Structure formats: C-alpha cells, structure tokens
Amino acid sequence: MKILIVDDEPLARERLASLLKEIDTRYYLIxxxxxxxxxxxxNNEEPDIVLMDIRMPGMNGLEATQHLMGLDNPPAIIFSTAYDEYALQAFESQAVDYLLKPIRKERLEKALDNCSKLNKLQLEQLGLQNQEIPHRSHISAQIRGSILLIAVKEIVCFLADHKYTTVKYYQDNVVIETVIEDTLKSLEEEFSDTFLRIHRNALIRKNMIEALEKQADGRAVLKIKGLDYGLEVSRRHLSNVRKLLKSA
Amino acid sequence: MPTEQLKQDNNEQESLFLPNFCSFKVVFAVLIMGELLAFILTLAPLNVEQQRWNDLALISLFIQWNGLMCSSSLCFLRARTKKYSNKTVAFISYFSLLFMIILLSEFTFYVMIENKITDLISDVSHWEFLFHNVSIGAIISALALRYFYIQHQWRLKIQAENSAKLKLLQARIRPHFLFNSMNSIASLTRTKPEVAERITEDLAELFRMLIREDNELISWAREKELSQRYIDIEKQRLGERLSVQWQVDDIPDDAMVPALLIQPLLENAIFHGIEPEIKGGEIKVTGTLTHNQLIIVLQNTSSTNTAHRKGNKMALDNINKRLYAHFHGQALIACQEKDDVYCVTLSLPYQKKSAL
Known part of the structure; x- marks a missing residue:
C-alpha cells in the first residue's frame, strides 16, 4: 500500500513515517x-491513502483535498491537525475522520483500517465551514487522470460556452486556455473580490481590464491585457464595469 | 449546528433575571419569606390585643395565598416571555403581581364580610383594605424584583470576569503552539532524545512564566533569554524557514520590562508571517535607547493571506494593558503594515531594578 504523508513540518513527517513503518513495514511511503x-x-505516484495536514503554507490541506476529489479515482484522505478550531468543528459536524497531533499509534492504525473515501458533499461542507480559506488559491482541471493546477493569480478570465467553462491564464508569459468543471456562477461567488462579471458568459479579473471602448454599432467592448480581441460587455453589467473603472 | 443552538438556549435562560418560579425550591423560599412577612405584620402594630395569634393565622393564610398565586403567575409568564427583554419582563411581571394582589384582596374581602369570619377587617372600609394590600404588595414586589435584578447583574459580572480571565490566558498561550511543540517533542524523542529533553525544559520554563498570575517586571536580559528559548522551540518545527535577527545590543540588560513582552509578538509574527509562506521569512528585532526611552521594533514580512488577525489584536491589547499597568502614559505600542512588512513598535521608559 502506498501512503502519502503531507505536512509542512519535517519533524511531524518523520514521526508519522516511523509510526507507519512500525504498523507495517511493507507500506511504501512518500x-x-x-x-x-x-x-x-x-499525479506521479497515485497513492492509496493521503495523510493530510490542514494548516500548510502555499496551499492548505482542505484546498488540496478539494482538488484531489476532482479525480475519477481519488485516494482516501485522513486529515491531521495539531489545533485548528474551525477545521475541527467542520470535521465533527461532517463525521469525517481526523487525527490530532501528536498522533497515537493505535489511533493511526484504526484510521488506516477504516479509512473510507470522502464524498463530494462532505468536502463541500468542510470547505464552507472552514473560515480560514475564503476562496481557493488554485483552480484545477483533470487531464488524462492527473490534476492540472492553475494559480488564480495567473488567470485572465473565465468564459462560458454552452456546456463548458474555459479558463484563460498565463503560463510562461503566454495566455493559454483549459476547460474546467466549475460553473461561472460558483466562480463568480467565490472570487467576487478579484473578478467581475461583464457578460452572461464572461468573468474577468479586475486588474486585467485595460479600457472600455464603444463600438460603432453601439456595443461596449472591454480591452483585456493579454487578449488580442475585446470582450463584449452586456448592458446589464455595464454600470458595474463603469463603477470599477472610475474607482481605479 | 446543534451545539451552537444549545449554547444559545442556555444563554437565553441565563440572561433572564427572574429565578425559575416553576421550581419547588423557589416556591418554598417564597413560602418562607411570606411567613416572615406575616410575622412582621402581626408584630408591627403597637396596640397589643389578645387576638394577635388569631391574626397571625389569618394574615399568614392571606399572604401565603398571595405568594402562591404570584409564584404561579410568574411561572406561567416565564415560558411566554422568553423572547422579551428583561425590562419588558420586569414590567409585565410587576403588573401581573399587582393584578394578582388586587384579585385576591377583593375575593378575601367579600368572603370575610359575607361570612363575618373575623372582626380583623370589619372596621375598615372596602377601599381602605384594598389600598393597604396593594401598597404593601407594590412595595414588596418592587423590592423583590430589584433584588432579583441585582443578583442577576452580579452573576453576569462573575461570568464576564471568568471569561475575561480565560481570554487573557488564551492571549498568552496559543493552543496551536502548545500542541505543535508537543508533536515536535514526540518526534524528537525517537530520533534525537537529547534535543527533545532540551525542548521540554524550554517549554517548561516558558510555561512557568506564562501561567503566572501577577504581571511582574523582569530584566531585559531575562526577557531576551525567554524569547530565545521560545524561538528555539519554534526553530525545531520550522527549521530553515524561520530566521530571527536580533539587533538589541543598545538596550541595557538591567532595563526592567513586563514579563513576556516580546514573546507574544514573536508568536504572532510566526503564525501570520512565517508559517503561511513556503519559503518562510525573517523576523527582525531592533532595540534602541534614546532619551531614557526604550524603543523596540519588531518587523516581519506579512503573509499575503491575512484571513484573520483577531488573535493578533488580542495579543496587542494584552500587551498594551500590561504596559499601562506599569508605566501609565509613558509607554505605548503601535503597529503598521506597509509594503508587505508588518511592524510593531514598543516604546517604554528605561527603569533600572534599583529605581523600582
């Protein structure tokens, strides 16, 4: 069995690794x-179980779990934390298994025995109740069984088609695009402080807006950094765009 | 969430100033108080007559009836006035008590007169009888409600004091730090027992200082040592990610400062500035002495996600209070955030131990 230990503190990882080795020497640990x-x-190793710390720099455990759940065959997740009021409340209300550090060997063994996979609903609720992350730092897409992460700060805009949501983002100074599963509506709610809805089918990063132009046929078009064509602003959202440009 | 709901219910019941008149204990207390009142009323008139004990029986009967009726009306009201404020409840209760007394007085008067049971009230007019009863009732009810209100205020004060104490303790000891340190020790016990031993000693020394009730002054040398022990513990956990730079040679070792003045600030800097960053960061502590005033500045790179700064504010408030207790207006604490650098400045007068 392959187990992934996730923790930002080397000592915490070390201890978990030695506990796991004591439980079963055949575990393959990463x-x-x-x-x-x-x-x-x-993505690389496809572990069966992930022992996930909550409070970590860069991307915390709850968000990482959220992205992992996008996989068709996600690993089972066991959370661990030293002390985190909000997360603990969330775990208890969702009956999700979690370990408190310092972790006891017997408790770890028990968690490994009956570790079950989280369902998406539970995870959503955990995210909602955890007040520490108001929004994700990354958006994820599943490509050929592995997860592609896109940092929110690299994103230019989200565009909706009939069925799909596309995200346009910078990678090595070039704007590329990928299809994601999130809906424009949920993205708008999650990132309301950095993104602005300009049309039924477009959500734009606020600081990517260059200028608002009026076309000859009366349509309002927004020039966006990194895009060589303008995006149409619907009449319903025009006042919001104007307000933003004025305040900037 | 069910637990929250429960807490709220508790609070509501706690915040009602009247005791529970549906409970046996309270009603029993009402009976005893009523009987004492009956004794007072019997003993009070100075013109002694033989009928005194007869009077006591009748007065007791009347007062006990009143007490029971009033208790039951308050019991009845209790469940129905839950959502009102204490003021409204007091108002409603007072008038329902007066109403009960009027009702009973009228009833008693007619029964007595009709059946000529006693001459105790035969020589008073109807209105006089009613007026006396209602006046006594009004005064006693007002006194009782006032008493309950004061008792309630006193209970609230005790509660507030307790929770303030707890908050103070939490401002000084972040549970996060305690449990993470325990985890480090558990890990080090296996691999480097001698380091585990040292960290345990550091932790013990730090906590001995943390749980002290009195807000005493210690020398800067000692304060610096305690802070370094704290940093030592955190270094085990964070390794390379944490670096602390001390430039405090200007501060004389014998300067007296409130115990653990710096440690909570270091803890905040680590929690908000170092831990959320993958690469970690640096904390810079600089100290200068100018015009007999110590200036200590603590700087750290602030994290990009400043989700909650509540704990931070609590620690600053706490330090501010302690500074004020010792130095009154002569000390101050200020913080500012500029270009991703978070900076706390402390300023306090230089006092030697001998001067205190």
Missing part, C-alpha cells in the same frame, strides 16, 4: 511539504 507538492505526488 512525502510532500504542502498542498501543491501533495497534488504533484498524487
């Missing part, structure tokens, strides 16, 4: 120091 590394490891 480690990660934060949420981003955890996802990379899951």
């Amino acid at each position: 480690e990660a120091a934060n949420g981003l590394e955890a996802i990379e490891q899951v």
Whole structure:
C-alpha cells in the first residue's frame, strides 16, 4: 500500500513515517511539504491513502483535498491537525475522520483500517465551514487522470460556452486556455473580490481590464491585457464595469 | 449546528433575571419569606390585643395565598416571555403581581364580610383594605424584583470576569503552539532524545512564566533569554524557514520590562508571517535607547493571506494593558503594515531594578 504523508513540518513527517513503518513495514511511503507538492505526488505516484495536514503554507490541506476529489479515482484522505478550531468543528459536524497531533499509534492504525473515501458533499461542507480559506488559491482541471493546477493569480478570465467553462491564464508569459468543471456562477461567488462579471458568459479579473471602448454599432467592448480581441460587455453589467473603472 | 443552538438556549435562560418560579425550591423560599412577612405584620402594630395569634393565622393564610398565586403567575409568564427583554419582563411581571394582589384582596374581602369570619377587617372600609394590600404588595414586589435584578447583574459580572480571565490566558498561550511543540517533542524523542529533553525544559520554563498570575517586571536580559528559548522551540518545527535577527545590543540588560513582552509578538509574527509562506521569512528585532526611552521594533514580512488577525489584536491589547499597568502614559505600542512588512513598535521608559 502506498501512503502519502503531507505536512509542512519535517519533524511531524518523520514521526508519522516511523509510526507507519512500525504498523507495517511493507507500506511504501512518500512525502510532500504542502498542498501543491501533495497534488504533484498524487499525479506521479497515485497513492492509496493521503495523510493530510490542514494548516500548510502555499496551499492548505482542505484546498488540496478539494482538488484531489476532482479525480475519477481519488485516494482516501485522513486529515491531521495539531489545533485548528474551525477545521475541527467542520470535521465533527461532517463525521469525517481526523487525527490530532501528536498522533497515537493505535489511533493511526484504526484510521488506516477504516479509512473510507470522502464524498463530494462532505468536502463541500468542510470547505464552507472552514473560515480560514475564503476562496481557493488554485483552480484545477483533470487531464488524462492527473490534476492540472492553475494559480488564480495567473488567470485572465473565465468564459462560458454552452456546456463548458474555459479558463484563460498565463503560463510562461503566454495566455493559454483549459476547460474546467466549475460553473461561472460558483466562480463568480467565490472570487467576487478579484473578478467581475461583464457578460452572461464572461468573468474577468479586475486588474486585467485595460479600457472600455464603444463600438460603432453601439456595443461596449472591454480591452483585456493579454487578449488580442475585446470582450463584449452586456448592458446589464455595464454600470458595474463603469463603477470599477472610475474607482481605479 | 446543534451545539451552537444549545449554547444559545442556555444563554437565553441565563440572561433572564427572574429565578425559575416553576421550581419547588423557589416556591418554598417564597413560602418562607411570606411567613416572615406575616410575622412582621402581626408584630408591627403597637396596640397589643389578645387576638394577635388569631391574626397571625389569618394574615399568614392571606399572604401565603398571595405568594402562591404570584409564584404561579410568574411561572406561567416565564415560558411566554422568553423572547422579551428583561425590562419588558420586569414590567409585565410587576403588573401581573399587582393584578394578582388586587384579585385576591377583593375575593378575601367579600368572603370575610359575607361570612363575618373575623372582626380583623370589619372596621375598615372596602377601599381602605384594598389600598393597604396593594401598597404593601407594590412595595414588596418592587423590592423583590430589584433584588432579583441585582443578583442577576452580579452573576453576569462573575461570568464576564471568568471569561475575561480565560481570554487573557488564551492571549498568552496559543493552543496551536502548545500542541505543535508537543508533536515536535514526540518526534524528537525517537530520533534525537537529547534535543527533545532540551525542548521540554524550554517549554517548561516558558510555561512557568506564562501561567503566572501577577504581571511582574523582569530584566531585559531575562526577557531576551525567554524569547530565545521560545524561538528555539519554534526553530525545531520550522527549521530553515524561520530566521530571527536580533539587533538589541543598545538596550541595557538591567532595563526592567513586563514579563513576556516580546514573546507574544514573536508568536504572532510566526503564525501570520512565517508559517503561511513556503519559503518562510525573517523576523527582525531592533532595540534602541534614546532619551531614557526604550524603543523596540519588531518587523516581519506579512503573509499575503491575512484571513484573520483577531488573535493578533488580542495579543496587542494584552500587551498594551500590561504596559499601562506599569508605566501609565509613558509607554505605548503601535503597529503598521506597509509594503508587505508588518511592524510593531514598543516604546517604554528605561527603569533600572534599583529605581523600582
């Protein structure tokens, strides 16, 4: 069995590793120091179980879990935390298994025995109740069984088609695009402080807006950094765009 | 959430100033008080007559009836006035008590007169009888309600004091730090027992200082040592990610400062500035002495996600209070955030131990 230990503190990882080795020497152990590394490891190694710390720099455990759940066959997750009021409340209300550090060997053994997979509903509720992350730091897409992470701060805009949501983002100074599963509506709610809805089908990063132009046919078009064509602003959202441009 | 709901219910019941008149204990107390009142009323008139004990029986009967009726009306009201404020409840209760007394007085008067049971009230007019009863009732009810209100205020004060004490303790000891340190020790016990031993000693020394009730002054040398022990513990956990730079040679070792003045600030800096960053960061402590005033500045790179700063504010408030207790207007604490650098400045007068 392959187990991934995720914790930002080397001592905490060390201890978990030695406890796991005592429980069963056949465990194959891999480690990660934060949420981003955890996802990379899951992509590369496909572990069966992930022991996930909550409070980590870069990307915390709850967000990493959220991205992992996007996989068709996600690993089972066991959370661990030293003390985190909000997370503990969330776990208890969702009856999700979690370990308190310092972790007892017997308790770890029990958690490994009956570790079950989280369902998406539970996870959503955990995210809602955890007040420490108001929104994700990354958006994820599943590509050929592995997770592609897109940092929110690299994103230019989200565009909706009939069925799909596309995200346009910078990668090595070039704007590329990927299809994601989130809906424009949920993204708008989650990132309301950094993104602005300009049309039924477009959500734009506020600081990417360059200028508002009036076309000859009366349509309002927004020039966006990194895009060589303008995006149409619907009449309903025009006043919000104007307000933003005025305040900037 | 069910637990929250429960807490709220408790609070509501706690905040009602009247005791529970549906409970046996309270009603029994009412009976005893009523009987004492009956004794007072019997003993009070100075013109002694033989009928005194007869009077006591009748007065007792009347007062006990009143007490029971009033208690039951308050019991009845209790469940129905839950959502009102204490003021409204007091108002409603007072008038329902007066109403009960009027009702009973009228009833008693007619029964007595009709059946000529006693001459105790035969020589008073109807209105006089009613007026006396209602006046006594009004005074006693007002006194009782006032008493309950004061008792309630006193209970609230005790509660507030207790929770303030707890908050103070939490401002000084972040549970996060305690449990993470325990975890480090558990890990080090296996691999480096001698380091585990040292960290346990550091932790013990720090907590001995933390749980002290009195807000005493210690020398800067000692304060610096305690802070360094704290940093030592955190270094085990965070390794390379944490670096602390001390530039405090200007501050004389014999300067007296409130115990653990710096440690909570270091803890905040680590929690908000170092831990949320993958690469960690640096904390810079600089100290200068100018015009007999110590200036200590603590700087750290602030994290990009400043989700909650509540704990931070609590620690600052706490330090501010302690500074004020010792130095009154002569000390101050200020903080500012500029270009991703969070900076706390402490300023306090230089006092040697001998001067105190």
